[in-house]
Amino acid sequence: MTDRGRRRAFWKRLPRWVYWTTGAAISFIGAFTAMIVAEQFPLEQRLPFWIAGTAIIFTGLWVLSMGTKSRLDKSEQQERGGD
Amino acid sequence: MGEIDFLQIFQGVATLADSEPKIMIGRVVLIATGLLLIYLGKKGVLEALIMIPMGVGMATINAAVMFVTPKMALPGDVDPATGLAKGTLFLNPLISEGEKWIDVLQIQWLQPVYSFTFSNGLIACLVFMGIGSLLDVGFVMARPFKSMFIALCGELGTVIAFPLAILMGLPLADAAATATIGGADGPMILFAALMLSEDLFVPITVVAYLYLGLTYGGYPFLIKAMVPRRIRGLKMPVEHTHAITSGEKLVFAVVAATALCLLFPVAAPLFMSLFVGVIIRESGLNHYQELFSGPLLYGATFFLGLLLGVLCEASIILKPEVLILLVIGIVALTFSGIGGLLGGYVLYFWYKRKGINYNPVIGIAAVSCVPTTAKVAQKTVSEVTPDAIIMPHALGASISGVITSAIFAAVLITMVRASGGGAF
Structure with a gap:
């Protein structure tokens, strides 16, 4: 297995709750930070911060969903092994 | 025996004859439009669940105008010579004084439903709860990046419609409310329009629902124009197909709802309503889910359609801005469709480099309007390749589209509110 493959396998071995807490933390921190930072600027300059906040929330949800994807991949591998 | 005044007996006709020509023609046209909506709803051309009650409301309200006492009349609609005014026994959406409102509430039969569910956005939230209880966020979780990326592209119409509406002369708040039509989500448009545009929320919502009803017929042409047959198939x-557990979906919904409410508190009722439906579904609260996805959703949809129709009384809806709304509405929905398909193309070329197929037609589902656009995408693909299944991908994009539509509405409401506009 290549280095890259090993690194990928390591990430996929993590338990689901790690993805969940990391994803939730990214989403909450992103939303909170974007809100705080946006309020420091006048209205016409806030839009980029809201969009950045939304992008970070989506990134957090993506990380959270990776927990599901890793479980699905694992069960798929187990099924293939059992064939 | 005194002389019988037939115009007093047949007041529907009398008020028609007594109106200025614009209102008279408007009432006749709106009665005909209402009947047409019922027909098209029955035929399946338009969404029957909303269009049939809306058509009934539109036809009857314009037929049922009568002479009423001043306290029942619309503001400024009292004839100083006779002391009479024209109005209906349905509802009075423009009422604001407390004492008059109490009177009207006891006489006009739809006023309680309007005042306590419609004018405060509750009915939009109830529909959202029902929709949430039917949504399977697993479709998004199985392909989060793709779904969310094309959902963002599917908001192109909102982004284009907002400056266009300002260029066409609408005030900032009305322009923002109209731009939300690009999000293609009826309850969300109603909610945003209620918050932003006190004067135009009725025409904005009616135009939005009419156009949304037409997406099923119109989007296949857009898909065929933008996606060649060999790619379409x-x-x-x-x-x-491994099942995503309820726990996983629950975590997703809770995090998404809380984070989005944190960033956009003005749209919190929408986010909360949508995700509470998802959470109830995934928590296994079957009795609640049956309530939300059945009586609540269908009851709210029925009254939403009926009230939208009843609000289409000629003197309320006939405003010069309606023509602008018709133009912006179609531009917004067309560009949202184009944006979604372009997003689909980006993914198509991205995955093509890796030797993986990605059908760009999925992009049309990103325009929200769940599940209609997803069905349109699947139907168009099946016409070329009958055994090609894109529905799970399309539903993922469509559900993400609902979330991004609410986010864009939230951004617009926050901007307008911070600039001192809006209806609250």
Whole structure:
């Protein structure tokens, strides 16, 4: 297995709750930070911060969903092994 | 025996004859439009669940105008010579004084439903709860990046419609409310329009629902114009269908709802309503889910359609801005469709480099309007390749589209509110 493959396998071995807490933390921190930072600027300059906040929330949800994807991949591998 | 005044007996006709020509023609046209909506709803051309009650409301309200006492009349609609005014026994949406409102509430039969569910956005939230209880966020979780990326592209119409509406002369708040039509989500448009545009929320919502009803017929042409047949028929790679657990979906919904409410508190009622439906579904609260997805959703949809129709009384809806709304509405929905398909193309070329098929038609589902656009996408692909299944991908994009539509509405409401506009 290549280095890259090993690194990928390591990430996929993590338990689901790690993805969940990391994803939730990214989403909450992103939303909170974007809100705080946006309020420091006048209205016409806030839009980029809201969009950045939304992008970070989506990134957090993506990380959270990776927990599901890793479980699905694992069960798929187990099924293939059992064939 | 005194002389019988037939115009007093047949007041529907009398008020028609007594109106200025614009209102008279408007009432006749709106009665005909209401009947047409019922017909098209029955035929399945338009969404029957909303269009049939809306058509009934539109036809009857314009037929049922009568002479009423001043306290029942619309503001400024009292004839100083006779002391009479024209109005209906349905509802009075423009009422604001407390004492008059109490009187009207006891006489006009739809006023309680309007005042306590419609004018405060509750009915939009109830529909959202029902929709949430039917949504399976697993479709998003199985392909989060793709779904969310094309959902963002599917908001192109909102982004284009907002400056266009300002260029066409609408005030900032009305322009923002109209731009939300690009989000293609009826309850969300109603909610945003209620918050932003006190004067135009009725025409904005009616135009939005009429156009949304037409997406099923119009979007296939857009798909065929933008996606050549050989690409349209692309099969997606076979996916292994492992169930995503309820716990996983629950975590997703809770995090998404809380984070989005944190960033956009003005749209919190929408986010909360949508995700509470998802959470109830995934928590296994079957009795609540049956309530939300059945009586609550259908009851709210029925009254939403009926009230939208009843609000289409000629003197309320006939405003010069309606023509602008008709133009912006179609531009917004067309560009949202184009944006979604362009997003689909980006993914098509991205995955093509990796040797994986991605059907760009999925992009049309990103325009929200769940599940209609997803069905349109699947139907258009099936016409070329009958065994190509893109529905799970399309539903993922569509559900993400609902979330991004609410986010864009939230951004617009926050901007307008911070600039001192809006109806609250």
